[in-house]
Amino acid sequence: MGTEVLADDRALRHGRRDRALAQMRAHDLDVLVLGRQGNARYIAGAPQLWVAGTRPFGPVATVVRETGAVHLLSTWDEGIPDDIPHDHLYGLAWNPMTTIAVLRDIEGAATARRVGTDALSPNFAKLLPLAFPNAELVDGELAMRTARRTKTPEEIAVLRHSIRVAETGLAAAVAGLAADSSEQDLTGVLMEAMTAGGVSTPASQDSVWVTSREHPWRRAGTDRRARPGDLVAFSSGVLGDGYIGEVGRTWPVGDGDDRARKLYGRRDALWGRLIEACRPGAAAGELLTAYETAGEPLPPMPVARGLGMGFDPPVVSPQLRETAAAERLEPGMVLSVTGYVWQEGVGAVFGRDAVLITDDGCEVLTTAPHWDH
Numbered sequence: 079m080g081t082e083v084l085a086d087d088r089a090l091r092h093g094r095r096d097r098a099l100a101q102m103r104a105h106d107l108d109v110l111v112l113g114r115q116g117n118a119r120y121i122a123g124a125p126q127l128w129v130a131g132t133r134p135f136g137p138v139a140t141v142v143r144e145t146g147a148v149h150l151l152s153t154w155d156e157g158i159p160d161d162i163p164h165d166h167l168y169g170l171a172w173n174p175m176t177t178i179a180v181l182r183d184i185e186g187a188a189t190a191r192r193v194g195t196d197a198l199s200p201n202f203a204k205l206l207p208l209a210f211p212n213a214e215l216v217d218g219e220l221a222m223r224t225a226r227r228t229k230t231p232e233e234i235a236v237l238r239h240s241i242r243v244a245e246t247g248l249a250a251a252v253a254g255l256a257a258d259s260s261e262q263d264l265t266g267v268l269m270e271a272m273t274a275g276g277v278s279t280p281a282s283q284d285s286v287w288v289t290s291r292e293h294p295w296r297r298a299g300t301d302r303r304a305r306p307g308d309l310v311a312f313s314s315g316v317l318g319d320g321y322i323g324e325v326g327r328t329w330p331v332g333d334g335d336d337r338a339r340k341l342y343g344r345r346d347a348l349w350g351r352l353i354e355a356c357r358p359g360a361a362a363g364e365l366l367t368a369y370e371t372a373g374e375p376l377p378p379m380p381v382a383r384g385l386g387m388g389f390d391p392p393v394v395s396p397q398l399r400e401t402a403a404a405e406r407l408e409p410g411m412v413l414s415v416t417g418y419v420w421q422e423g424v425g426a427v428f429g430r431d432a433v434l435i436t437d438d439g440c441e442v443l444t445t446a447p448h449w450d451h
Contacts, residue, residue: 194218
């Protein structure tokens with residue numbers, strides 16, 4: 079049986095749930111009604127195939143602070159932790175009033191004064207007060223973000239496993255790189271190796287691309303095949319046990335030339351500055367400054383983001399400078415850090431690594447080798 083249909087380990091889910099309950103106390107929330115899949119999995123510890131992905135808000139998981147009870151949207155018991163009893167499960171319903179009736183009957187719903195949600199649609203903004211008649215509806219996403227921003231030791235262990243699987247896929251795809259390789263074939267090799275490693279859910283669909291020699295952020299050509307001298311980027315990401323593990327590398331087709339080696343040298347210099355910025359107490363915005371100090375243009379994608387069950391804080395992006403400047407890195411954060419440099423006529427060198435912020439610096443969790451230049 080694959081890990082994607084099993085309940086999360088008891089220590090893992092209870093460590094997370096304790097953090098969420100602590101944040102409910104800190105934010106004075108009597109009840110949390112969660113619709114985002116990452117938040118629901120964080121609280122409940124149960125994978126849910128039918129409500130994953132992009133969809134309108136719906137009450138997927140509800141947790142009551144006073145009792146610690148979790149009520150979960152699920153049509154069956156398989157994969158449900160033993161600490162969520164059968165009578166705390168409620169099924170999918172076409173009529174939202176059926177769901178509201180279930181929420182209204184939860185112990186503590188009638189007396190709740192503050193109910194937080196992680197998102198809200200206009201329809202449920204009108205309906206939820208029927209389930210919690212004496213409560214004020216407030217934003218509960220901040221409580222969940224605060225709980226999720228640093229990781230428990232059990233979470234870090236799961237992340238390490240997901241990263242290893244992602245590296246297995248990366249290694250297989252790099253081994254298959256040759257002149258005239260197609261991006262699609264290499265992506266297939268990567269995903270086959272990832273599945274053999276025990277995870278059949280990719281974190282993204284864009285895993286391999288030939289970098290352009292004419293434009294800093296585009297693919298090369300239209301036939302999506304690698305030519306001698308091309309620099310090919312590999313981005314391997316998996317969703318294992320609810321956690322995203324990812325790693326990115328760039329390899330040349332053939333032996334590479336002096337111009338490629340110089341470009342890799344620029345990437346190494348940039349990476350050194352990025353690692354210097356990964357320290358406890360530092361402003362997350364220093365990761366943006368690292369690019370500027372190295373003399374490299376900032377990429378359009380986030381320079382760093384929290385790794386976990388999706389996009390965890392912080393998100394460090396050129397478009398969110400003030401937010402990044404206000405964020406402080408803390409021990410226990412796991413960041414996905416991107417280094418990206420480009421040279422006209424050569425292509426781009428892309429790298430992505432998972433970095434754990436520690437008490438006195440950082441630890442790079444990814445171990446996949448770079449091209450030996």
